[in-house]
Amino acid sequence: MTQHKFDCHMILLLLHPSTGNALVESLQSCPATNPSMLNVHLVPHTHDDVGWLKTVDQYYYGVIVFSDRNNIQHAGVQYILDSVIDQLQKDPARRFIYVETAFFYRWWKQQNQSTQRIVTQLVNEGRLEFINGGWCMSDEATTHYSAVIDQMTLGLRFLNDTFGECGRPRVAWHIDPFGHAREHASIFAQMGYDGFFFGRLDYQDKARRMKTKEMEMLWRASESLTPPLADLFTGVLPNGYNPPEGFCWDQSCNDAPIRDDPDLEDYNVDEIVQKFLNASYRQAGFYKANHIIMTMGSDFQYENANLWYKNMDKLIKYVNALQAKGSKVNVLYSTPSCYLQELNLANLTWPLKTDDFFPYADDAHDFWTGYFTSRPALKLYERLSNSRLQTCNQLEVLGGPKSKSGPFGEGDSDTMSKAMGVAQHHDAVSGTEKQHVAYDYARRLATGWAHCEVLVRNSLAILSGSEAPRVFCENLNISVCPLTESSHKFSMNVYNPLGRTVSWPVRLPVNGSVYSVTDANGRAVDSQVGNVFISLKCTCYIYDMKSSCLLPLLSVSINNKSVTFDETTGLLSSLTNLETNQTIQLTQNFYWYNASAGNNKESPQTSGAYIFRPNSSDPFVINKTAETQIVTVSSTVQEVTQWFSPWVSQVVRLYEGHRELELEWTVGPVPVADGLGKEVITRLDTDIKSSDYFYTDSNGREVLERRKDYRPTWELKQTEPVAGNYYPINSRAYIKDDKHQLTVVTDRSQGASSLYNGSLEIMLHRRLLYDDYRGVGEPLSEPGDFSDGLVARGRLLLTFTPPDTAADVHRPLAQGMVLQPLLSFQDGTPSANTKLEFSGLQTDLPPAVHLLTLSQWDEDTVLIRLEHQYQAKESKTHSQPVTVNLQKLFSTLDVLGASEMSLGANQWKEDMDRLQWNTSKPLPLSAKDPSPWEVTLNPMEIRTFLLRVRQL
């Protein structure tokens, strides 16, 4: 028997049932294994989506929801946890892992003290183990790292506060997400996880890995961070996350129970044992060690855990009984971390992985690349909500305790944190949930913001000294704001959550024709109705639709850049960077792929919420020409509107002082009366010699190189020339050659590809007529508020530079897109003693440093994350270590102490002691901190501190 390092164990007091005597027994957390045998680790688990076919609350309580007259899932998480806790108590050998803290948290607070004590003991003994432990199991393709880190922190903190060290998850567990982002692996590594397991990867990749025993590997998840900082042991699970065929004993399964009473008919022990031995040996053929893992569970299983445990108890008993007759298979209850520990002890060498696991295909024509774009409005709202949550968090810190209970009532950021936590789920922001569930996510975010609004009002009242009513205009995107439209005199506050000054265009709907606009210092702002743009911390642009003009045009330009339009087609035709004096030919248009209806001879696969499968590789152009109209021409903004069809239009804008070209697209309602599902893209065709290469970000941070019809780790047999080349973009994509780089910064997650030399396409919207057979059971056809289908609107920001200075532009531009200013309005004139300007920071952060997190932790502590926002080598200027003094950050907070934490904030940095793997040896960090207060950030590094503070 091997010895185990895993040290979270306790003395267990067992009350002997017949004598009542207390037996004292010491239990090690990990079960004993047998080094001379094949050890089969059974991992009892449930996979509990925090929303999918039902809302998260419906899943918690087990509400039955009907869809097309069939009930869709019983699935009641409250009962799962009840049942598992009962069953774990019946035998100390039994184990269970729990993953989704959003559910566990709800359950825990409904338990009485006695149950809480029992659960704590089970956790302390390693019988109940938390795995992953975030608020949800996040999607990897469509999430932004900021929100992912937040949701992980939310879950891990609850576990840490409730159970301490024994509740700290050691393994990341993304068994269901549809492809895996390298940035997620990097985040998990920085959070201190020892390993990572997942279930889904490309079927060709899996086949090869099984053959070469590369199902388990070391993932080096960053090109910037020094190994092993972002190294993560990664295992592909053998059966997705299901049990081997024939061994599913859940209520929801149909496999034969073990019938071991020889007095009854159909005794089947011998048959089942043999089948299990066969399955074990087969699986062992794909893995390196003499330990293999079997996931014993699936979606919402263990609602009646007795079924599982009773049959697994028997399986273990009868399989291991054969050891006496020479069998070399040893089966045991285990957990991913106990399995991982055995792999670590096995001292093997593991293959190295440096790219990612996108796109995911489970068959030749089944590429899960549609969800990169599915539900574009939800994806935007989620992103906007993140911005609002960061603002809310910051204002909670800056405003102090009265932010939560002040002149405008009780407010909080927790509601929004939790709403954002569930929105990161792999069937939430991914767009792969049912319509009623998508509404629920949006409603939660709105409720979260309503709680934040109170907090923000309180905080701004404290910071400004004005308790005058303050409104937020939620509908500025459709030019609606009752206050500005009716008031003759109003003031606007702009809160900028970034760590530095930013220039931001603001449009407000007004009814008057003459306005005087002044800034915080009372100075007149160069403003005008219909057309004003100024560069200041508080930036206003007051606009009136009536003052548009129609002109023949050839080009528009503002100081540093210009674009031309084709006279015949009205489409963009070139883009010039006047600073660098470079020009490219650039044609942009809108197209739609005809979504497969499944009536294709190669495969019945349809396009759906998950899957993108065009009927043809050639998209239909929406219009070869655009009706083009100059709306505004001034020294601060030039604005051109293009009409492609009744359901596709675009506004092209150039702002003074900005380096980007803004394309504000409006798509929808996508017409489907012709019986054709449509996947709408915009395509930029340039003369950049990008060949087959293009670049996409991973969760909004590091950028990966992509190559058409190619995968870095296996010989790809391409079967879907379009869908098989789509990748998720969360913040940007670019193409480049030696001289030119065209970067597109997006406002939300989307799918993108480059199918031709010099071309970059981005999928904007999708409306489909068929379900795609991955369980959601609905075609993705979102209803609109005012029409038969959803209208989506968004912005693409184009920057055009030489490659070696591209990051200097797109990095801050993308962060500005993520953390947008919050506008609020007060009627009338501010009272005399109102403070009109305030900065929480003493000074702007250095250009390379991003303020990722600033939130209240405990009464006297705040959590801060500082991020180096440049990759190694991408910027001559900024890809360098940079130092920040923690004591000199805040204008109103005195920093009394600082303790560095793991990225997940559930462990002191100094206590982090991850398992080491043969492939990588720890190296010293490249730069050290000059002093305890002065912390140095290396490229792409995020440092997390708990600061003890006092309000000045």
Place this chain on the structure above:
Amino acid sequence: MTQHKFDCHMILLLLHPSTGNALVESLQSCPATNPSMLNVHLVPHTHDDVGWLKTVDQYYYGVIVFSDRNNIQHAGVQYILDSVIDQLQKDPARRFIYVETAFFYRWWKQQNQSTQRIVTQLVNEGRLEFINGGWCMSDEATTHYSAVIDQMTLGLRFLNDTFGECGRPRVAWHIDPFGHAREHASIFAQMGYDGFFFGRLDYQDKARRMKTKEMEMLWRASESLTPPLADLFTGVLPNGYNPPEGFCWDQSCNDAPIRDDPDLEDYNVDEIVQKFLNASYRQAGFYKANHIIMTMGSDFQYENANLWYKNMDKLIKYVNALQAKGSKVNVLYSTPSCYLQELNLANLTWPLKTDDFFPYADDAHDFWTGYFTSRPALKLYERLSNSRLQTCNQLEVLGGPKSKSGPFGEGDSDTMSKAMGVAQHHDAVSGTEKQHVAYDYARRLATGWAHCEVLVRNSLAILSGSEAPRVFCENLNISVCPLTESSHKFSMNVYNPLGRTVSWPVRLPVNGSVYSVTDANGRAVDSQVGNVFISLKCTCYIYDMKSSCLLPLLSVSINNKSVTFDETTGLLSSLTNLETNQTIQLTQNFYWYNASAGNNKESPQTSGAYIFRPNSSDPFVINKTAETQIVTVSSTVQEVTQWFSPWVSQVVRLYEGHRELELEWTVGPVPVADGLGKEVITRLDTDIKSSDYFYTDSNGREVLERRKDYRPTWELKQTEPVAGNYYPINSRAYIKDDKHQLTVVTDRSQGASSLYNGSLEIMLHRRLLYDDYRGVGEPLSEPGDFSDGLVARGRLLLTFTPPDTAADVHRPLAQGMVLQPLLSFQDGTPSANTKLEFSGLQTDLPPAVHLLTLSQWDEDTVLIRLEHQYQAKESKTHSQPVTVNLQKLFSTLDVLGASEMSLGANQWKEDMDRLQWNTSKPLPLSAKDPSPWEVTLNPMEIRTFLLRVRQL
């Protein structure tokens, strides 16, 4: 709060969870109620069919069975009991009832001592209560009282042996059977049950009872037994056996769980509480007392009992919380016996019921009268198996301990007892199970008999002194017996399980043409190949198919009776009793009703396993004429064969010394290639002036008067002129007028009716093309062994007498049909010291006395049931008290002691203390025993004794 008599309670030791101190608390078995409120008794229960869509073993283990690609039921009883026991432990207020001992027994023996102790405590505290408690919940229409009493005894004994008095069920519980037999109520009363609840009754009857608050009543279940011997308090449950609508919280249900966390969405406590109050008040409107019962459960529910209890806990909490605000509803966990006790204490007057609850209709065209005949071969096999089990039991007693372990190996009667136990189930002998389950019942009976065969061989070896091999010929009904067909010399043993000498025709297939047949005393028996019939204890009839003859005929007769055949049609034309010199015109023919395919404008109801619904009231005649052939004419038997069609034939037989006319019918395979389902009847049309009246037995005992288009207890609106007049017959039916009574004794349960004056029809076989939507999900179309459909063969015995002597003939005739002689064969000549004749009884029992039970109980005790087999007043000769001396019964057993027991043998007679009800006062028995050994039986009385015996 009311005081409770129910005395089965115990001291409960609770270990306080936080201090470990033992708290001593006394719990009364029944929960407190509130006399000033409406008390709602929630009765958590599961209804576990011992076979239906799955076999009993499949149900026990929870095997998934697929039917038309859908899995048909998860249903795992092992998990139900696991789960309920767990949940009961969580709160002493929680209660559960368990009903089917066949399942409980299996589960119990798989439990460890610790669980057994817990369960015992729960039973002692009344938290787990056994209800009904037979091996199964028997069918009431198609069962014979002998097997019903046996299966009840089997279950009750297990409970008594395991739990003692606290395990004794006090309430009979037939929530699912499809109509209710008066004899069942009588049996339950005699078994000591305090009350009876059921779920199904005619929809018109139910509507009326709800209106008049007659849902609860006193059922006087015998016309012969002195009240209150057969009086049984009977309650109709409000919702079948389901919970009120909206309150089903099982895994298998779709009702909303109680969502009581105000932090989550969709808090629904107020809505659910209001709905429950409404349901309670509505139900209270149909019942007399301020106590109402709600069955909280259904088929195979509580597999995950937590779902039920968690939500019921909340329901009770929130409903009762309203009492503080003036609500007058008090809801509590309860059991049927606690509810019954409250009704008893309420001291109300209840209506009296004296007829039965047949037929059952749940809608105007939905009469559950098809199952009276469904699966005729299974029904026969079950009846034959009862005969064999009685023989097996008797020979176990007579042969002594070596019967179970003797020269032929290990044998037992338990296997057969259990197989018969499950065969009584209301989806077993009823014929309403799936085909694969019907096979399983038959297989179990065959296995049971295989165990009995060994016992019988051992016993006969002991009793005869010959250990020579002995075979049983299972296929004599199709003239197959390898031994008699091949051997030149063999001996036959005939074991007669009746308490008196009987004459029995025997046919054996032989290949020789000359045989010498001798009896036990070596005397030559008047025998002949092709034709022999003798009247002896051992009776042989050796028959060769080749010796048939074809003659024109007009009539056949044997001493006491004669029949004539119509020369033109070949049908029976008259029947004469030569003893009484009375003759009736009697035409008999075969017909089929065209089964409804559901395409009828009144209702989509089809004919199926349960439902009989002819398309037309006029059946099709199979043939107006029969090809008729005299097969045998001798002094001992006259035999005429009639051929009606390739699939319908009949042999008409008259035996010397017998008073009955035997009609051996053969029907099948019923052709359905014409797309028409067929329900085959034979109809006897006579000139008896029976008007609308006819008579049918109840479970083979007392006879009830039936009247066409009439129900004794309500104004019937007849909607199905044929199906609505069908009644079950288990042993006999008759029509009569002042002078003539024509009685038909059957060999199995069948459906029968009299639709015309002088007419009696019996349904023999059914083959249908559609399911009838009652869950079985299959059309009743039984496959045959050698053809495309099942061939059924059976016998109807006709007796024709004056009414006042009819019982003297049909009572013994019917008992002889139930308990048939067992034939066994040995090759060659018996060895010299073989004892050729043996009687277990010293002498024949008196004509009125039937030996109902003789079986080994414990090592030194045997169980005996003596039955008065005549109703009061039906026989001048026999409807009188009759006395038997228990010490003088047996030839080889010395009776050392006798203790009288309840009919179920789970209580001493003297301890029986049933609840008394206002309607009836106990009266003294009409006849008393002359001495402790001499026991007197009154008409229809069954007396049960445990005899302490010693083998002589």
